[in-house]
Amino acid sequence: MTPLSSSPSADREPVTTPDGRWTPRLVLLLVALAWPTQLLAAGGILGANATAGVAQAFHTTQVVWFGLxxxxxxxxxTPFAIKLGDLYGKRRVMLAMTALGAVGEMIAALAGSFWLVxxxxxxxxxxxxxGALSFAAVRDTFPPRLVKQASGIMGSSVGLVALVSPFLAGRLIGTWGYRGALWFLAAAxxxxxxxxxxxxxxxPRHAFESGFDWLGGLTLGGGLTAVVxxxxxxxxxxxxxxRTAGWLxxxxxxxxxxxxxxxxxxxxILDLRVLRRRPxxxxxxxxxxAQTVAFTMPGLxxxxxxxxxxxxxxxxLGWSADHNxxxxxxxxxxxxxxxxxxxxxxRRFDARRIWCAGLAVMAVGYALVGFHHGDELQLILTSCVANLGAGVVVAGAPTLVVGVVSDGEQGLGSGMMNMLISLFGAFVTAGAYALLxxxxxxxxxxxxxxxTGYSWVFWMGSLVTVVALALSLFLPPLRDPAEDGAQTERAAQPA
Structure with missing residues (x-):
């Protein structure tokens, strides 16, 4: 049995059901994890819409730093969050992260100078x-039979966020300016x-060493930050x-x-032996x-x-934000x-086949967007094809992590995925603007x-997706959390 933290009063029993069915408590747990996870996506959309207002309010040419x-x-x-979650439990770390996030957005909303923003x-x-902790927390808190489904719902809910956030951004910024968006983020x-x-x-804690590799965390986080x-x-x-060469x-x-x-x-701070495993x-x-394409291309x-x-x-196309x-x-x-x-x-089919089919559809979709994006009808039809595949990608990516790492490696796997999305996202975005x-x-x-520039941007998204598909063809069969849970229960039964 994996011990919990050294403070029993702060630990709660994971939510389990004997038959692995959805219960009201599990639904509420999923909401509690999905809300802050998808708030990251909503924050990106609201922040992008608020950028122009910030630049005009403070008369700055350095507004790129607002998002950067x-x-x-x-x-x-990110590497520190992963390790702290394994050492002290993800709930404690997530509470601290959300509290600091709310305070930071509040300071930015109240700021009277750009530097205070x-x-x-x-x-x-x-x-x-x-996000490096929330998907790993699903594996720790949900019954094994529901891990894939809960992870997929959390991932796919980004589509709902993308649906609502542009309307929300227009209302908040149109009524209260950029501060309206920041106040909303603080409250949410x-x-x-x-x-x-x-x-x-x-x-459960997945690491019990008393030491902490501060130097490793600083060199990894600092190196990734410098590259980004x-x-x-x-x-x-x-x-x-x-300057570019120096930072790189x-x-x-x-x-x-x-x-x-x-x-x-x-x-x-990261177990590199895990990352040496081919799967x-x-x-x-x-x-x-794949997730970089799914998240970056809609912004472009x-x-x-x-x-x-x-x-x-x-x-x-000259559309207004509301029309878009x-x-x-x-x-x-x-x-x-x-x-x-x-x-x-x-859960019912081979996740690898579903994943590869989604990648193929997304690659075809963005290739079509590159050819046909001249009006509403063209963009709707081609983008619907691309997002048919993107829906598979955002729902299936957490399943890839669940399927190749053990219970104790979930934080590491989810965290590395998030770091790669940030790194790949920086390269894809820079490449897109270079093509434009x-x-x-x-x-x-x-x-x-x-x-021509717009066409090549979408074709680049298709090409990156093809690379992801080529790599995915070599994936071995994925582990099933439901089977692992059943094996654990059988082992625990008396002979």
Missing amino acids: TLTLVSTLL LAGRAIAGFYGPF TAVACALIAALVPET YAVGQGQSWGWGDP AAGVVALGAFLLVERSSPHP VALALTAGGL AILLALYPHIPGVSAG AVVSVSWNLVMFGTGLLVSRYM ATDSTVVDGTAFYLD
């Missing part, structure tokens, strides 16, 4: 690694903290700029130092690449929709519905993009 500060802090802290966003970044994060406190039991920062700034600085070099050196530190550390490496890389489609249509200058929100309802409903359907049937720049026109200091 949160991303960098989140990337830096950034300080608030930096504190809010402590909430960023939440406080609600998340309350839900976790009331409904989520403490999870360099890639994020590369388009504005220039890829040949010494610093990141690579730090990651190399991390490998050396972990070999000699008595309490490594784990394949699942994390393929899952990270928004860029296409909102940029003006000026013949010979800009090939944007209405049109995007179609493909976001497809993504959400597909995710729910996949979550229901993932090859077919652009600059007018009064503003870059406008022509159609």
